[in-house]
Amino acid sequence: MIDRKSDLRVVRTRNALRGAFEELIAETTLDKITVKALTDRAGINRKTFYLHYETIEAFYDEIMNGIMDEFFAYYEKTPDDPWDMDGHARRFFRYLAAQPPMIERLVCSPSFYDFGERIYATQMNRYRAFADELFWREGITPDQEELVCALIRNMALECYREWVRAGKVVPVEEAAQLLGSMTLHSVEHLMSPRPEAS
Numbered sequence: 001m002i003d004r005k006s007d008l009r010v011v012r013t014r015n016a017l018r019g020a021f022e023e024l025i026a027e028t029t030l031d032k033i034t035v036k037a038l039t040d041r042a043g044i045n046r047k048t049f050y051l052h053y054e055t056i057e058a059f060y061d062e063i064m065n066g067i068m069d070e071f072f073a074y075y076e077k078t079p080d081d082p083w084d085m086d087g088h089a090r091r092f093f094r095y096l097a098a099q100p101p102m103i104e105r106l107v108c109s110p111s112f113y114d115f116g117e118r119i120y121a122t123q124m125n126r127y128r129a130f131a132d133e134l135f136w137r138e139g140i141t142p143d144q145e146e147l148v149c150a151l152i153r154n155m156a157l158e159c160y161r162e163w164v165r166a167g168k169v170v171p172v173e174e175a176a177q178l179l180g181s182m183t184l185h186s187v188e189h190l191m192s193p194r195p196e197a198s
């Protein structure tokens with residue numbers, strides 16, 4: 001049986017750390033956030049932190065997985081449909097665009113723990129787990145599959161980061177549609193026709 005008092009203490013400690021993290025990420029960059037900075041802000045000691053997390057990266061993983069759990073539980077309608085690649089890209093772009101500034105800052109700030117890279121890699125891995133071996137056509141080797149997945153996630157991540165860097169001038173829905181279309185068809189369909197050879 002779970003000790004209820006102990007369980008409540010765990011929840012309180014983790015909430016305090018999460019609150020401290022949200023405050024710190026609004027003030028500084030991820031590489032400047034240490035266990036000491038987190039625990040000082042949360043009002044707990046370092047020993048308590050290490051009772052809950054082996055490393056600061058494990059703490060970050062929990063935050064990232066929480067974001068992805070929410071997306072797959074409430075926003076992603078076709079996680080097991082590999083043919084809805086443009087839908088996956090559009091929904092995730094819209095989801096990130098609606099997140100609070102803390103999440104935007106995390107996704108757009110590459111550092112030793114690149115939230116953006118990890119979040120898109122986790123997204124792709126979850127789709128692959130849902131769809132199993134149906135995801136790619138027969139004959140694609142695991143090494144080729146990794147190259148394709150790298151292209152898709154890097155395109156989506158950089159598209160979102162550039163949208164934020166540029167001041168979000170392209171409306172969310174237009175940007176999401178463009179990303180979905182590029183995810184499925186690359187950019188050839190957006191280019192003007194090839195000039196005739198003379």
